[in-house]
Amino acid sequence: MNKKIILVDIDGVLADFEMGFIKAWGKKFPTHPKVPLEGRKAFRLAESYPNGLEKEIQSILSAPGFFENLNTIPGGKEALKKMQDLGHEVLICTSPISNYKNCVPEKYRWVAINLGFEWTKRIIMIKDKTLVFGDILIDDKPEHTGLREPVWKHVLFEAPYNQHVKTKLRITWDNWERILE
Amino acid sequence: MNKKIILVDIDGVLADFEMGFIKAWGKKFPTHPKVPLEGRKAFRLAESYPNGLEKEIQSILSAPGFFENLNTIPGGKEALKKMQDLGHEVLICTSPISNYKNCVPEKYRWVAINLGFEWTKRIIMIKDKTLVFGDILIDDKPEHTGLREPVWKHVLFEAPYNQHVKTKLRITWDNWERILE
Numbered sequence: 415m416n417k418k419i420i421l422v423d424i425d426g427v428l429a430d431f432e433m434g435f436i437k438a439w440g441k442k443f444p445t446h447p448k449v450p451l452e453g454r455k456a457f458r459l460a461e462s463y464p465n466g467l468e469k470e471i472q473s474i475l476s477a478p479g480f481f482e483n484l485n486t487i488p489g490g491k492e493a494l495k496k497m498q499d500l501g502h503e504v505l506i507c508t509s510p511i512s513n514y515k516n517c518v519p520e521k522y523r524w525v526a527i528n529l530g531f532e533w534t535k536r537i538i539m540i541k542d543k544t545l546v547f548g549d550i551l552i553d554d555k556p557e558h559t560g561l562r563e564p565v566w567k568h569v570l571f572e573a574p575y576n577q578h579v580k581t582k583l584r585i586t587w588d589n590w591e592r593i594l595e
Numbered sequence: 596m597n598k599k600i601i602l603v604d605i606d607g608v609l610a611d612f613e614m615g616f617i618k619a620w621g622k623k624f625p626t627h628p629k630v631p632l633e634g635r636k637a638f639r640l641a642e643s644y645p646n647g648l649e650k651e652i653q654s655i656l657s658a659p660g661f662f663e664n665l666n667t668i669p670g671g672k673e674a675l676k677k678m679q680d681l682g683h684e685v686l687i688c689t690s691p692i693s694n695y696k697n698c699v700p701e702k703y704r705w706v707a708i709n710l711g712f713e714w715t716k717r718i719i720m721i722k723d724k725t726l727v728f729g730d731i732l733i734d735d736k737p738e739h740t741g742l743r744e745p746v747w748k749h750v751l752f753e754a755p756y757n758q759h760v761k762t763k764l765r766i767t768w769d770n771w772e773r774i775l776e
Contacts, residue, residue, distance in 0.1 A: 518700055535722050545719065545727055
């Protein structure tokens with residue numbers, strides 16, 4: 415067997431960031447415009463929303479509990495387990511927001527609560543994922559730019575804001591196993 | 596100029612982990628044996644202390660405030676700044692303890708307080724540093740084993756517990772500039 419190092423992103427891949435944001439946004443700013451998931455054409459939230467709401471968007475992401483309380487994306491945990499059972503090394507590779515105060519500890523707690531404590535030892539918290547070695551990165555982010563050319567193959571996790579990316583490596587947790595082919 | 600990616604560890608390199616531990620240990624367990632810095636022959640604390648104190652050692656490292664309140668090692672901040680001024684990319688590469696609860700957020704806060712907020716964006720929080728790409732890793736830990744052969748050159752930061760390592764690349768913040776030669 416060809417043992418691989420597989421890096422897996424959290425937000426939009428294991429954790430339902432979009433639904434968490436939409437719910438928190440509607441609750442905190444009930445009169446502000448709402449952008450449904452299918453209207454999210456850009457990866458960055460601020461680019462999908464009308465101009466001038468950057469501060470409000472950041473206030474949602476920085477609020478205590480936002481990252482910790484995200485729901486899981488169904489099938490993610492089982493997929494990670496299956497990858498391990500097949501003999502691969504699986505790591506959680508996630509970028510914190512710059513306002514790290516709640517985000518960083520809550521991402522650790524999210525992993526502990528939703529995947530189990532042992533997975534917290536497999537977290538890689540890093541802004542620039544191009545600096546991480548791996549065979550595969552499963553990530554919903556359309557492009558990764560950073561200090562170097564990544565060595566991993568980017569497998570795109572399906573999302574409305576990455577439809578413009580031309581790749582055959584596009585998965586959900588229903589069909590992820592083809593990345594191993 | 597040959598622009599390098601330089602990874603710099605926190606504990607024992609930028610932050611005075613040893614002194615922080617000795618002080619906290621004496622305060623919390625005044626009747627337990629103390630091991631002075633020169634008696635620290637093994638990297639892991641538990642291997643330098645008499646058997647049976649692992650739990651007590653962990654209780655010090657896990658206590659709120661331990662990592663956040665570590666003093667700086669003089670010259671570290673200035674060296675990072677100098678590396679950047681010379682055009683290198685400098686990142687902070689640190690391994691959290693498994694009991695991540697206080698350690699992880701406090702390492703971020705330590706960096707914000709002692710190096711400045713911008714440096715928090717350059718933190719890489721990872722257990723297995725062999726997975727990080729860089730040209731140089733400045734670290735006091737004698738050996739790094741992990742999922743792969745590291746691509747970085749390990750520059751050993753001087754400490755009593757790494758004297759057995761045979762390397763010409765051994766520095767303090769007084770003579771670090773020779774790593775660039």
